[in-house]
Amino acid sequence: MTPTQQNAPDRDRLSEADVGTGARGGALSVIAQWLERIDPGTHRRIKGLRLVTAYGIAALLGALPAISHGLHGAWALSLLAGNFALWASVSEGRTIRRDSSRDLALLCGAAVLGAGVMIGLAPLLTGRGRPGPELTLVTGAFLVGYLKRYGVLGAGIGSQLYIGQLMAYMTRLTTADLATVGVAGLLAAVASIIPRLLSGPAEHPAVALTVTPTEDEMPALFMGLQAAIAAVVIVAMNDMIGLEESGWAITASTYVVASSTAGTTERVMRRIVGTVVGVPLGLVFLPLAIRAPLLLWMAAAVAMVIYAMALPERYDIACAAYSFTLIVTLAAAGDHSWVLLAARAWETLLGGALGLVAAKLVVPRRFLRFGR
Template identity: 65%
Template sequence: MSAFQRSIGTAADWLDRVDPGTHRRIKGLRLVTAYGIAAALGTLQDVVRDVPGNVSLGYLAGSFALWASVSEARTTRPESARDLVLLSFAAAFGAILCALLARPLQLTGRAGPELVLVSGAFLVGYLKRFGILGAGLGSQIYIGELLAYGTHLAVADVRAILIAAVIAAMASVVPRMLSGPAERPAVTAALTPGPLPQAGQYSPEFFMGLQASVGALVIVALNGLIGLEESAWAITACTYVVAGSATGTIQRVRRRILGTLVGVPLGIACLPLAEHAPLLIWIVAALAMVIYAMALPERYDIACAAFAFTLIVTLAASGVHAIPLLAARAWETLLGGALGLAAAVCLFPLRPSTSGE
C-alpha cells in the first residue's frame, strides 16, 4: 500500500470517528453549497444592476447564507426552512443597524463605528435564553453587524442588504430541502443556553451577554487609544468564547487559542498556492469548512483551526497577501479571547449547571 493510500485511509478513519453517521459531513456540504448558490446569484447581472457598485452582493448574500446554515439546528425540513429564513433576515437586520449608525458613530472618534458591535456581542449571549432559534438570531445579528462594519456599508446600501437577505434565504433553504432526514443536527455550545437561573436573579444569559459586551467595549477603547489592525476580530473572539460558566469559557478560550495558533500558520504557509492556484485554494477552503461543521459541536479547537485556515486562504485568494495584516487577525483574536476570559471570570462569574456545559 502506498503512502498516499495510507493517508487516505487514515483520513477516512478520522472522519468516521468524528462523524460516524456522516450527518455532520452532510451539514458541512450543505453550508458550503448554500454559500456557493448565494454568491453565484449575487453576481448575476440582472440582480446586481440596480445595486450600488461599492457593495459586493455575492459576498454579502453568501455570508448570510453560510452562517444561517451554521446556526440552524432543526430536525425537520419545515422547521429548518422557517429558521433559515428568519436567520437570513436577522443578519440583514444587524447589517442595516450598523449601516444606519455608522455615520453618527463616526463623530465619536476613530473607533466609534465599532460601538455597534457591542450591541451584537450582548445579543449573542442574551438571546440564548430563547432557545436554539434565539441563540441563532443573536449570532446572526452580530454577524450582520460585523459584515456591514467590515465592508463599510451605509444608509444607501439598505436595499442591497435586503436583496442579499432574500438571496441568502433561498440559497440556504434549497440545500436543506435536499438533505432531508439524512441530516441529524448537533447543537453546538454556541447555541446552548446558560445554567438555570436562581429565584429572584437575572437570567444567566443576561450575564453572558454582559460579559461579552463589556469585553467588546474594552477592545473598542483600546482601538481608540492605541489603534488595532483587526479589532473587529478581537471583538468576535471575545463574543464567542463566553460560555455558560467561567469553567466553560476557560475551555473555549484554550481551544480557540490552540486552533488559531494551528490554523493561521497553515493558512500563511499556503499563500503561494493562493496566489498561483486560486481555484485550488477555494476547493481546499470548502473542505476546511466541511471539517469546521463536523468538529464544531464537540471539537471547538479543530473547528477554530479550520475556520482560521479558511479565513486566511480566502483573504489571500481575494488579493490580501500582507502577512502583517493576516497575522494581526491571529494575535488580536488571542487578545479578544483573553478579554472574554477575564470578563467571564471577573464579571458576574457563572457556575456550571449540574448537567455540565
C-alpha cells in the same frame, strides 16, 4: 531459463503492487475510521457540504450582473449574501426540513436587521471625539449571549444579528446600500434553504449544538454582559492605541464566552490552539493564491466541512479549520498583506483573552450552567 524463472520478476512486481495497494487501502481505512469516529452516520459531513453549497450559491447569485445591476454598493452583494447564507446554515439546527427552512429564512432576516442597525448607528458614532462605529458591535455581542436563553433559534438569531453588524462594519455600508443588504438577505435565504431541502432526513443536528431554553434569564444575561463589556474594552483600546482589525477582536471575545467560567476558559484555550495551528497553515498555502486560486478555494471548502464536523465537540479543530479558511479566502480574494493577516491573528487572540478576563471578573458563573 525456465518459464518459472522468467515469470519470477512479474510475480515480484505483482507483489510490490499488492503491497502498495494494501498500504493505500490501509491509509484510506484509517481516514474512514477517523471520520466515522468523529462524525458517526456522516450527518455532520452532510451539513458541512451544505454550508459550502449555500455559500457558493449565494455568492454566485450575488455576482450575477442581472441581479446586482442598479444596486448601490453592488460590489458587496456577493460577499454579504454568501456570509449571511453560510452562518445561517451554521446556526440552524432543526431535524424537520420545514422547520429548518423557516429558521433559515428568519436567520437571514436577522442578518439583514443587524446590518441595518449598523448602517443606521454608524454615522452617529463616527467623527472626532466619538468612539467609532464598532461600538455598535457591543449590542450584537450582548445579544449573542443573551438570546441563548431562547434555545437554538434564539442563539442563531443573536449570532446572525452580530454577523450582519460585522459585515456592514467591515464593508463600510451606508444608507444608500440598504437595498443591497435586503437583496443579499433574500439571496441568502434561497441559497441556504435549497441545500437543506435536498439534504433531507440524511442530516441530523448534533446534540452538542443545541441550547436548552430556560425561564431563568440570569445565566444568559451574565453571558451577554461579559461579551458586551469585553467588546467595550476593545473599543476603548482601539480609540486609544488603534487596532488594525478591532472587529475580529470583538468577534473572538464574543464567541468564547460560555455558560460557565470553566467553559469560557476551555473555549479560550481551544481557540488559541486552533488559531496558532490554522493561521500558519493558511500562510503556507498563500503562494497558491496567485498560481492556483481554484485549489485555494477547494482547500477552503474542505476546511469548512471539517469545521462543521468538529464544531460540536472539538472547538480547537473547528477554530483551526476556520482560521485556515479565513486566511486562504482573504488571499484568494486578493488580500495578500502579511501585516493585515498577522493583525487579524493576534487581535483574535487578544479578543479571546479579554473574553476570558471578563468571564472571571464580571459575575463569574462557576456554578450556573444551562444547556451547552
